[in-house]
Amino acid sequence: MAAQTTEAVPPERAAAREWFRDAKLGMFIHWGVYSQLGAGEWVMNDKNLTVGTYEWLASEFNPVKFDAKEWVATAKAAGARYITITSRHHDGFSMFATSATKYNIVDWTPFKRDPLKELAAECQRQGIKLFFYYSQLDWHHPDYFPRGRTGRSSARPDSGNWNRYQDFMRQQLTELLTNYGPLGGIWFDGMWDKPSADWQLDKTYGLIHRLQPAALIVPNHHLAPMPGEDVQTFEQDLPGANTAGFNTKEIGALPLETSLTMNTSWGFNITDTKFKSVPEIVGYLVRAAGNGGNLLLNIGPRPDGTIQPEAAERLRELGRWLAVYGPSLYGTRAGPVPPHEWGATTRRGDTIFVHVLNWPDAVLALPALHGRVIRASTFPRGARVEFSQSDAGTTITIPASLAGEPDRVVMLLTTSAGR
Ligand code: H79
Secondary structure, three states, X not given: OHHHHHOOOOHHHHHHHHHHHHHOEEEEEOOOHHHHHOEOOOXXXXXXXXXXXXXXXXXXXOOOOOOHHHHHXXXXXXXXXXXXXXXXXXXXXXXXXXXXXXXXXXXXXXXXXXXXXXXXXXXXXXXXEEEEEEEOOOOOOOOOOOOOXXXXXXXXXXXXXXXXXXHHHHHHHHXXXXXXXXXXXXXXXXXXXXXOOOOOHHHHHHHHHHHOXXXXXXXXXXXXXXXXXXXXXXXXXXXXXXXXXXXOOOOOOOOEEEEEEOOXXXXXXXXXXXXXXXXXXXXXXXXXXXXXXXXXXXXXOOOOOOOOHHHHHHHHHHHHHHHHHHHHOOOOEEOOOOOEOOEEEEEEOOEEEEEEOOOOOOEEXXXXXXXXXXXXXXXXXXXXXXXXXXXXXXXXXXXXXXXXXXXXXXXXXXXXXXX
């Protein structure tokens, strides 16, 4: 879309976008009242729970083992540069102190604490950015009316004031952007529930930009970017792919992100044991980076506030891997060769990192590069790599010493690495 490529962006936000492009890995957290049922964050909709039943469930929420310090340390040790957490999901329950509704963790539950406040302070302390996920779709609020495609069995009155609902959201966004220090940004979700409604984006985005000029707007609306937005995010898909069935294939010029579940659920799901392996996760991270995008890797903590050992263990191992291979990803941009089945390329200046993920042969042929290859070596160990370059392309011989690595990285020093 022409609008977003020509849009003038103030310097704070332009800098924040570049920071985002450098970051490469974020940790997504889906956590709320729904976690108690261990059946994912859609349980209210999926099991046709009414507002009354769900309100009782909310009144029981008491995550006594929640430890902000540990969550942030977990994210940092994994190599994540930011955390994105559900401040309010589709169930409409606010996981933060708000005066816009009593239906929030401080006023409604025995827990009484504001976990987002604790998390924000800890992120500040440990030097990691914080984004708030905020659902525009609401299965609880009476003013979310007319209803959309989902949340139709919650037994709400068949009336409501859409403008009042929009004002309610802006009141909450004002709180989120005022009471938690500088944010990375707001991650919106749920607009797809009512595609033709008036979401008053200009007004809402304008408010965000006024309150925090450096905050990024990351909309998960599955559409091409619109004015005021900063990141194009893809749910369960690499940028431009649409295996999920609801993503757009249209890629704009904005920074990119892929949100991904570590098993197959966002919110805690007690029967979901289909955790991705660490090499699989590395593959997603590398392919996202090869597309010029970040990976936003999700965990769904338990209702008591603890992180499942399966998830914690994978995050630790990912962090160990990144401690070695991170320099071939952090701060890079999409490389000159677009991602293929065999792997992906990233680039920093005139250095190209060839990430070989899935290639059975010793020799790999790359298409013609922009500049001349001066030297090829393994990364990070720097062992010499045989290569030959012609007008047709560059072939590299992948050293046998890299066998068994989830990502075999060859570094090419070139005279000019542009795409
Ligand atoms: O928060 C997580 C999920 O709860 C939420 N986004 C992630 C990050 C989410 N779940 N599903 N979706 C977003 C996409 C929804 C797709 C569908 Fe539909 C809902 C398919 C069928 C119902 C949208 C609405 C497409 C058709 C109707």
